[in-house]
Amino acid sequence: MEFQQEEAAKDRDLVEAVNREAGELIRLLRCSQAPDQVLATATEHIQAAMKSLAPYLRQGEGWSTISIASDTPGLGWLEDDLTRCMPYSPVSGTCNPVAPPIRMWRDGDEVRGEVVFSPTYAGPPNSVHGGIIAAVFDELLSMANVISGNAGFTGTLSIRYQRHTPLDRPIELWAVNERTSGRKLFCRGEMRVDGQVTASAEGLFIRPATQMDS
Numbered sequence: 362m363e364f365q366q367e368e369a370a371k372d373r374d375l376v377e378a379v380n381r382e383a384g385e386l387i388r389l390l391r392c393s394q395a396p397d398q399v400l401a402t403a404t405e406h407i408q409a410a411m412k413s414l415a416p417y418l419r420q421g422e423g424w425s426t427i428s429i430a431s432d433t434p435g436l437g438w439l440e441d442d443l444t445r446c447m448p449y450s451p452v453s454g455t456c457n458p459v460a461p462p463i464r465m466w467r468d469g470d471e472v473r474g475e476v477v478f479s480p481t482y483a484g485p486p487n488s489v490h491g492g493i494i495a496a497v498f499d500e501l502l503s504m505a506n507v508i509s510g511n512a513g514f515t516g517t518l519s520i521r522y523q524r525h526t527p528l529d530r531p532i533e534l535w536a537v538n539e540r541t542s543g544r545k546l547f548c549r550g551e552m553r554v555d556g557q558v559t560a561s562a563e564g565l566f567i568r569p570a571t572q573m574d575s
C-alpha cells in the first residue's frame with residue numbers, strides 16, 4: 362500500500378489540536394440553541410475555515426482512504442496510546458474530528474481504555490447511542506487483535522446492551538483476544554461505569570487469506 366508521506370502535516374500537535382477544536386465545534390452545534398444572528402455569523406466563520414482548507418483536500422490517496430497510520434509501516438502503535446495505530450479512525454482517531462475522545466492502552470495481553478461521550482453521541486435520554494457503542498467495541502476488539510500480533514476484518518460482532526451507557530461520565534473500556542484459530546480471531550470486551558458493566562461484546566474477526574491491498 363502506498364502512502365503520500367510527503368503530504369503529511371509537519372506538526373502533529375497542530376493537526377490533533379484543530380481536530381479537537383472541530384470536535385468541540387460539533388458539540389456546540391449539536392447542543393446550542395443560539396439565535397438566528399449568532400448562527401448566521403457562525404456559518405460565515407465556518408465557511409471561511411472551509412475555504413482555507415479546501416485547496417489542500419487530497420481525496421482518494423492512501424492515508425485519506427484508510428484509518429491506520431501512514432507514518433509507520435504496517436500497524437504501528439504505542440503501548441500507552443493505541444490510538445496511534447489508527448489516527449484517522451472515525452471511532453478513536455485523534456486526527457478525525459468526528460471521533461469521541463477515546464484513550465486506549467495495553468495492559469499485558471489486554472486492552473484498557475477510557476472515554477467520555479458528549480451529547481454529540483446521544484441516543485436514549487442521557488445515554489450513548491447503541492450504534493456508537495457497537496462502533497467503539499469494533500475498534501476496541503480490533504486493538505486487542507492488534508496487540509496480540511494479528512489483525513483482521515470484523516466478521517461478526519455481537520453486543521449485549523445491559524444498562525444504559527451514560528453521557529458525560531468516564532466509561533472504562535476493556536478487551537482481550539481470547540483465542541485464535543487459523544484465520545479466526547475471537548475477542549471479548551466490556552464497557553463499565555463505576556465498575557458496573559453497561560455493555561459487553563463478542564467479536565469474530567477474520568484475517569484475510571491475502572493481504573489487504575492485493
Ligand SMILES: CCCCCCCCCCCCCC(=O)SCCNC(=O)CCNC(=O)[C@H](O)C(C)(C)COP(=O)(O)OP(=O)(O)OC[C@H]1O[C@@H](n2cnc3c(N)ncnc32)[C@H](O)[C@@H]1OP(=O)(O)O
Nearest residue numbers: 428499500503512513514515516517565567568569570573
Ligand atoms: C492485514 C490485515 C489487517 C486488517 C485490518 C487492519 C485494521 C483496519 C481498521 C480496522 C477497523 C475495525 C475493524 C473493521 O471495521 S473491518 C470493516 C468491517 N468488516 C468488513 O468489511 C469485512 C467484510 N467481509 C470480508 O471482507 C470477508 O467476508 C471476510 C474477510 C470477513 C471473510 O472472507 P474470507 O473470504 O477470508 O472468508 P472465507 O469465506 O474464506 O471463510 C473463512 C472462515 O471464516 C468464516 N467466516 C467468513 N465470514 C464470516 C463472518 N462474517 N462471520 C463469521 N464467520 C465468517 C467462514 O465460515 C470460514 O470458516 P470455516 O468454514 O473455515 O470454519
